[in-house]
Amino acid sequence: MQKPSIPQGTRDFGPAQVARRQHIFNVIRRTFEQFGYAPLETPTLENLSVLTGKYGDEGDQLLFKVLNSGNFLQNERRGVITPNVTAEDLDAGPKVVLPKIAEKGLRYDLTVPFARYVAMNRGTLTFPFRRYQMQPVWRADRPQRGRYREFYQCDADVVGTDSLLCEAEIVLMMAQVLNGLGLHDFTIKINHRGVLRNIFQALGGAGNENDLFVAIDKLDKIGREGVSKELLEKGFAASVIDTLFELLGVEGDYAEKLQRLLAGFATAGVESDHDRGYRGLAELADVHDLLVASGFRQFERLEFDPALARGLSYYTGCIFEVKINNVAMGSVSGGGRYDNLTGAFGLPGVSGVGFSFGVDRLYDCLESLDLFTETAETPTRCLLTHFDKESGLAALPLLAQLRAANIPSELYPDASKLQKQFKYADAKGIPLVLILGPEELAAGVVKIKILKTGEEKVLPIGEVVSALTV
RNA sequence: GUAGAUAUAGCUCAGCUGGUUAGAGCGUCGGAUUGUGAUUCCGAAGGUCGUGGGUUCGAGCCCCAUUAUUUACCCCA
Numbered sequence: 324m325q326k327p328s329i330p331q332g333t334r335d336f337g338p339a340q341v342a343r344r345q346h347i348f349n350v351i352r353r354t355f356e357q358f359g360y361a362p363l364e365t366p367t368l369e370n371l372s373v374l375t376g377k378y379g380d381e382g383d384q385l386l387f388k389v390l391n392s393g394n395f396l397q398n399e400r401r402g403v404i405t406p407n408v409t410a411e412d413l414d415a416g417p418k419v420v421l422p423k424i425a426e427k428g429l430r431y432d433l434t435v436p437f438a439r440y441v442a443m444n445r446g447t448l449t450f451p452f453r454r455y456q457m458q459p460v461w462r463a464d465r466p467q468r469g470r471y472r473e474f475y476q477c478d479a480d481v482v483g484t485d486s487l488l489c490e491a492e493i494v495l496m497m498a499q500v501l502n503g504l505g506l507h508d509f510t511i512k513i514n515h516r517g518v519l520r521n522i523f524q525a526l527g528g529a530g531n532e533n534d535l536f537v538a539i540d541k542l543d544k545i546g547r548e549g550v551s552k553e554l555l556e557k558g559f560a561a562s563v564i565d566t567l568f569e570l571l572g573v574e575g576d577y578a579e580k581l582q583r584l585l586a587g588f589a590t591a592g593v594e595s596d597h598d599r600g601y602r603g604l605a606e607l608a609d610v611h612d613l614l615v616a617s618g619f620r621q622f623e624r625l626e627f628d629p630a631l632a633r634g635l636s637y638y639t640g641c642i643f644e645v646k647i648n649n650v651a652m653g654s655v656s657g658g659g660r661y662d663n664l665t666g667a668f669g670l671p672g673v674s675g676v677g678f679s680f681g682v683d684r685l686y687d688c689l690e691s692l693d694l695f696t697e698t699a700e701t702p703t704r705c706l707l708t709h710f711d712k713e714s715g716l717a718a719l720p721l722l723a724q725l726r727a728a729n730i731p732s733e734l735y736p737d738a739s740k741l742q743k744q745f746k747y748a749d750a751k752g753i754p755l756v757l758i759l760g761p762e763e764l765a766a767g768v769v770k771i772k773i774l775k776t777g778e779e780k781v782l783p784i785g786e787v788v789s790a791l792t793v
Numbered sequence: 794g795u796a797g798a799u800a801u802a803g804c805u806c807a808g809c810u811g812g813u814u815a816g817a818g819c820g821u822c823g824g825a826u827u828g829u830g831a832u833u834c835c836g837a838a839g840g841u842c843g844u845g846g847g848u849u850c851g852a853g854c855c856c857c858a859u860u861a862u863u864u865a866c867c868c869c870a
């Protein structure tokens with residue numbers, strides 16, 4: 324006998340967990356639809372040519388690849404793995420061999436499949452196109468806290484418009500979902516790739532731009548010392564690093580930080596790239612104004628953080644990231660604007676903006692903050708007891724009526740001891756037990772016990788359904 | 794890919810410097826006037842101590858290997 328197991332980084336979800344997860348999905352779906360986003364689903368498997376090269380070298384390594392069908396060892400004795408793979412290929416290593424034996428891979432995120440969909444359906448879509456998508460994705464990552472190999476993302480994106488109203492609406496949706504889940508203590512961080520570029524320019528343009536962004540993104544995690552150390556190792560001068568922290572350390576509220584960075588960029592001689600100075604700062608100011616006009620009230624939860632960078636390189640405009648405070652958990656949501664997402668699929672110039680919720684992390688946050696209220700083990704509301712064959716049969720019409728009245732109900736399938744049937748109802752959290760035994764049958768009544776209070780009522784059999792539908 | 798930790802009953806874990814038949818709680822099953830749960834009492838079942846070697850008179854405990862799990866880093870939801 325083998326010991327059963329599931330693959331690393333995957334989980335089973337029992338009835339109570341599924342119920343909780345459905346609650347999260349429902350809050351997110353309702354919000355997305357309120358904002359006019361329409362659902363989309365794409366295949367679990369994508370062609371690897373669609374996926375590779377979109378997430379950087381690290382991302383490519385994290386793709387789950389699916390072996391082609393067929394018997395690869397069939398021709399082994401002749402030194403041939405498949406008709407496509409030669410001995411030279413084998414010598415060249417996995418980078419050459421893998422694309423020949425694995426043409427498909429598991430979806431790594433929802434944005435790239437969406438871009439592929441937009442490119443493939445460009446002729447039939449009406450732009451601006453808003454879609455949401457809630458599906459699992461797979462990454463061959465090392466699992467750890469808040470990180471799984473199979474997890475759900477809930478994305479909402481709009482493509483075909485440059486309007487900053489979309490950015491503002493992302494903030495509104497983020498806040499609505501988190502408030503709806505009861506996760507009130509959150510921080511939405513916002514920044515702009517243009518601001519990061521201006522910071523790089525303010526430092527005199529020395530060093531590697533990406534190294535800089537990767538390092539400062541960790542500021543709140545490893546602190547100034549950690550960032551300094553990393554930048555020194557990457558060849559940035561100490562004086563440059565001082566200038567960097569002057570810019571990143573701007574204080575004040577959202578508008579004040581924008582003002583101070585504007586002054587800082589001007590002092591550093593950064594060239595203007597916008598009719599109002601700098602594109603990044605100007606757009607961030609516009610997003611703020613649009614939020615005010617939209618009636619957004621939680622500005623204390625919205626933080627302009629010039630150190631926010633985010634990894635995925637396709638972002639070009641505003642970028643977002645959401646953290647739940649007082650929980651040791653990475654970001655639960657993130658996103659941003661990209662100017663050319665579909666370019667790789669032969670459709671250049673389509674800009675868009677979108678964001679994503681990580682359901683599994685939201686779940687973990689809710690759990691560690693003890694914010695789940697319902698722990699229903701079963702949807703069943705009524706358990707009908709089963710005494711003997713006769714009373715069991717007599718219960719079936721009532722069972723059918725209860726179900727027809729939309730009251731989830733079940734008859735205990737065996738004529739076990741009543742004690743056992745009650746224990747079953749209690750263990751599953753079924754609130755009502757309907758006792759329909761020989762005594763009740765003879766009198767034409769049903770005894771109803773409310774388990775929580777222990778209270779019992781006797782009702783004529785014909786009045787049960789109407790009494791319970793109240 | 795790098796570094797650390799853990800592996801004992803269905804679950805969560807004890808098990809002293811190596812020493813006879815490996816324990817607890819929870820759960821499961823049975824019973825306490827055979828038509829009443831969650832509380833209480835009694836009882837039972839259930840483990841070749843992850844796997845394979847080694848040291849020793851003797852290994853759950855020490856050593857090596859291996860596999861799995863987990864935490865941190867990289868990166869990310």
